[in-house]
Amino acid sequence: MQSIYFNKITKGVRLVKRTDLKIKMAAIGGLRRLCKISFNAVCQNNRLKASRLCQYRAFRVNGILHQQPFDSPTEKPQFPGASADFVDHLEFIQPNVISGIPVYRVMDRQGQIINPSEDPQIPKEEVLNFYQKMTLLNTMDRILYESQRQGRISFYMTNYGEEGTHIGSAAALDPNDLVFGQYREAGVLMYRGFPLDLFMAQCYANADDLGKGRQMPVHYGSRDLNFVTISSPLATQIPQAAGAAYAMKRENSNRAVICYFGEGAASEGDAHAGFNFAATLECPIIFFCRNNGYAISTPTNEQYRGDGIAARGPGYGMLSIRVDGNDVFAVYNATKEARRRAIAENQPFLIEAMTYRIGHHSTSDDSSAYRSVDEVNYWDKQDHPISRLRHYMTARGWWGEDEERAWRKQSRKLVMEAFEKAERRLKPRPELLFSDVYQEMPTSLEKQKESLWRHLQQYKEHYPLDLYDK
């Protein structure tokens, strides 16, 4: 305790504590002034001390950031938290500095390239792959949605109308890039090659489910495909994705992170945390917002008052763009460029993909209670990402009625086969209830496992144990 080192440190602690207190007192002082309570000299004194402290801190911060030198004669504000000019007229900043952030697109609604220089020139084979993945996703959605209606699986969420955002972004990434998703991005995983069998296994929570049957349907994950397992709490993945991107930056591995979320989830505090951390800590990440117009029943005009999600980017010091999410090439271009720059420049990008959730929120929702059939029909019939890409392919003579008919038949067959296989499969072993809580099994859990086991042995006839894997 007597060592010199200790004494120095102790002084440091005291200094910090005292200054902390002063700041707090100054804040209280401010509060009282607001309340128009007359204030005495003691607090005056504290305010003075606090301002001196600010200077001290400012000096330290400026020392690091190399801002304006203090003896600078220029009439520039010296506040450590902002750099701009003084003005001498009172004016509030308008919330929409520009009148609406524009929507970037490559194709018009008829699938025609608008500006040839923006055409990503994706080869025919890859375009057909886009189309097949988008339609296969659509087919899988139909079958799984129906199977929930028939009581075969417990729950489902469709991706109808958002296929362009999934495939366009997934195609622009490197397979090694890590994906943090929300729950309506099955197409990203499908594009990466997640087999139908595993989609089905997860929805059926059968013994083949990589997640060991522990989560509700659509909570997919794949280590091999760098797709972090989905979790139900909204927006929690956003700061996590920033952290993962920071790790990749330190590894110098030429990998980026993409983080998907809905415009509803973007209202969560975690979204703010993730954006701010990624910007200040310079993380190579793409924040990909699917703005599909609704968060369950809540329309966007009850979700936010600013210009969508893209408008928040500048507030965080983040490069941002709004794209037409139903234009798979626009999504592709934006993601590709964001990825390239995120890695090259170690900074985050925000992409807001405008789209529309054509399906109900989930099988627990009936959206006719809060939106019109006409509205849904418009997007389904007039502005659908799948039809837009099909127009593009048809115009090039890459795809016709015959191909369409054959593919529909084939894709349906693939999905049905996987579906039937998953349905026949046994459920995961009951002991899997207890593993993976910790890396090792603590004694208390071991005891609970044994007690459940004894119980199941004793009362076997009351439990459908034959449905479970041994």
Place this chain on the structure above:
Amino acid sequence: MSLTSFSPSWSDTTAMAAAARFLLRTAGSKASITNVNSCVHSKLGLTPLRVSPSCIPHAKTQKRHAAHFTFQPDPVSTKYGPMQKMNLFQSVTSALDNTLASDPTAVIFGEDVAFGGVFRCTVGLRDKYGKDRVFNTPLCEQGIVGFGIGLAVAGATAIAEIQFADYIFPAFDQIVNEAAKYRYRSGNLFDCGNLTIRAPWGCVGHGSLYHSQSPEAFFAHCPGIKVVIPRGPVQAKGLLLSCIADKNPCIFFEPKILYRAAVDQVPVEPYQIPLSQAEVLQEGSDVTLVAWGTQVHVIREVAAMAQEKLGVSCEVVDLQTILPWDTETVCKSVVKTGRLLISHEAPVTGGFAAEISSTVQEECFLNLEAPIARVCGRRTSWTSEFSISPPIRLNLILSQYMLTTEIARRLFRMH
């Protein structure tokens, strides 16, 4: 055996009365005594019982105001090589230093950690290891923990600092719904076992409402995380290094009152103290005393006092890991002594003592010779010392007297 002896309010009242008498003798302030009494009365609606003088030690310790305990250094052992005198924050720094030196993926981050942290735990580390490894984050606890989870998922060793345990609640969702369940929900495809969250914890005298809390019980309800609390510098380093190496997300609560007050000879080289293992600090035959963190030092004094004043032999157990906790060591001790007293700073209702008590009752019912006693925080919440709040004074200054009174009254029915 009268029925009333089982009523908690009875013993509470007794202890409070004892405390009030002590305050009368030490503080010498009429105002505060009146406060104490009125507090007891209005809260419990009972008249304090008379306490026999034999239970209230007329200690020479009456002048203790700043700390309510005496830190006992750990016995010096050269098992892990050269030692250095370190206080608790220096032993934490030493553990972090060892980690950064040996693990190139390790990073340390949080509010104000770059310049050394408000409690000085990260002093010098940024300069030694670079600003990409020891860095400030924006002021946002859910961000700090979320960011740490992501780092760990991507394979890095993430050591997050929450500036005070009182401010961990914005990160509660990230800890409870995310960190704790990452491995389980992904079927072991992904985990954040490389995440350790450090936070200064517990009362410190002037900490008041929001710099004093002991929130371990909130996390003890949550399978998937580990919660660890050291009692001094030697344990702080060894347990922190175990948390960092452990393949599960860990919360490491550091008793902030000990940062400077506790000094040990601490090995300079890295070493680990196993998690989920309680330590028996003193063997005894009549009653088992269980605590963790700062309160360990209080129960050590209680053991001495109980021996001296009551002729009771106490076994002193430092639980060290709150989750998953070492039921075996505690139960084995209770089987031997037949009596158990658990003490923690956090409020008694739903506190971790309740869990220990319930488990011991299940496992050792036939060995118990008295009801299990819990002497824990009784205030609804902290108030500022400067407003001379009687409850905080009671907790800060008088705990060992309360505990000894409890041993006499409840565990041995002495009058």
